[in-house]
Amino acid sequence: MKGTDRYLGRWFHDVLDIFNRELKQILHDGGVMIIFIVAGFLYPILYNFVYKNGLLEDTPIAVVEQASCSDTRRLIREMDATREISIAYRCVDMEEAKALFQQRKVNGIIFFPADFGDKLAHDETAVFSIYADMSSFLYYKNLLMGSEFVMLHEINAIKIERYAASGLTDAEADAAVRTVRYEDVNPYNRAFSYSIFLISAILMLIIQQVMFYGMSMSVGTMREENRSFASLPDSLAGHGVGRVVLGRGAVYWLIFMLIGIYVACIMPAIFRFPQRGLYGDILVLLVIFVTDCVFFSMAWSTLVTRRESAFILFLFMSPVCVFLTGFSWPDTAFPGVWKVFSYLFPSTFGCKAFINLNTAGADLEIVSPLLRALVVQTGIYFVLACLAIYVENFVLKRKNTIEEKRAAVRERVESRISDRIGGNFDAGI
Secondary structure (H helix, E strand, C coil), X not given: CHHHHHHHHHXXXXXXXXXXXXXHHHHCCHHHHHHHHHHHHHHHHHHHHXXXXXXXXXXXXXXXXXXXXXXXXXXXXXXXXXXXXXXXXXXXXHHHHHHHHHCCCCCEEEEECCCHHHHHHXXXXXXXXXXXXXXXXXXXXXXXXXXXXXXXXXXXHHHHHHHHHCCCCHHHHHHHHXXXXXXXXXXXXXXXXXXXXXXXXXXXXXXXXXXXXXXXXXXXXXXXXXXXXXXXXXXXXXXXXXXXXXXXXXXXHHHXXXXXXXXXXXXXXXXXXXXCCCHXXXXXXXXXXXXXXXXXXXXXXXXXXXXXXXXXXXXXXXXXXXXXXXXXXXXXXXXXXXXXXXXXXXXXXXXXXXXXXXXXXXXXXXXXXXXXXXXHHHHHHHHHHHHHHHHHHHHHHXXXXXXXXXXXXXXXXXXXXXXXXXXXXXXXX
C-alpha cells in the first residue's frame, strides 16, 4: 500500500507540475490569451448582436404586373397581407423596378409576365419570377417564404376550381385536392427567426474552434522557438506520456468549462433565446463535449508547425464545420464521404445534442446516441494525443543523440587539428 500511495502521490505531483507549466505558458502568450478572452467571451456576444434582428417583417418589394388580370391582383393582395413582405411599389416595367432596387428602396422584385392570366385560363402552367436582394439572407428568406406561402395556397384554390368545373361538388373537389390533411406546427421556432436557427449551432462550435486555434497557436510558438509541447519534465525520467496529456489537458478543460457555461447557459438567457432543456443535462453535455474538444485539439494541433497556420485553418475550417453540424442541411442528404468526414469533429455531435437539449427540450436519454459518439471520440483522440506526445519525444531524443554525436566528432576533429598545428609550430621553432 505504501508503494501504491507513493506512486499515486508522485503521479498527481507530476500532473500538477505539468499543469503549472502549461498554465504559465498560456498566461505569458499574449496571442493565446487574446484568442481565449476575445474569441471565447466576445464572439458569442458579437454573433448575437449581428443576428439579433433575426426576424424581419414587411420587407419592401416592387411588383411589375404586365398581366393586369384579376388573378395577379389577387396574388399581389395576398402577398402584401403576409408578415414577410410588403408591396411598396407597383412598377410599369422592369427598368423602373431595377432603378428602385439600385436605390435600395426595395429589397426584391416580383415579375408577372403578360401571359400569366391567359395561361391560367387555358389550364396551362403560369410562371411568375422573383428577384431577391442577396446582400442579406433575411431579405431572400422573406421574399421566398412570403411568395411560396401564397403560391401554395393559390395552387390548391386553382385545383379546386378546376375539379369543380369538371363536375365535382365542392366537397369532392376539396377532398381530391387535400387527400391527406396535415397541420404545420413548428413549436421550437414559430417565427422562423434566423438567429434562433443559427446561434444554437454556432455557440457550441465556438468552444471547439477557439480551443483548437488557441492550442495550435501555442504549439506553433513553441516550435518556432525550438521548444516542444511534448517535452517531458526531468522528474519523469522519460516516462509518463499520459501524465503530460492529462496535465496539459486539465488547463484547457478548466478554462473552457467556464467558457462553455458562459456560452451555453448565460448567453441564451441574456439574449432571450429559447432554453427548454435542464441546466443539469446541458452541464453533462458540456463536460463530455469539452473533454472531447481538449483531446481533439491536442491531437490535431501536433501537426501545426508555425504560429500563423492557426489563422489559415480558422478561415478554411469554420464554415465547413458549421455545415457539417447538419443544422442547415440534413446530414441524411450528405454524400458518404462528407458524412464520414464529419465524424472527425466533436461539433458534429455536440451541436446536435445542444440543439436537441436547449431548443427542443429533449432529455439525456434522447441524445444518448450523440453522447456515446462523443465518448467514443474522446477515447480515440486521447490515444492519438498520447501517441503524438510519444512520437514527438522519440524524435527529440533521436535529434539530441545525433547532435551529441556530431558535437563529439567536432570536438575530436578540432582537437586533432589543433594538435597538428601545435606540433608543426614546435618543429618549425
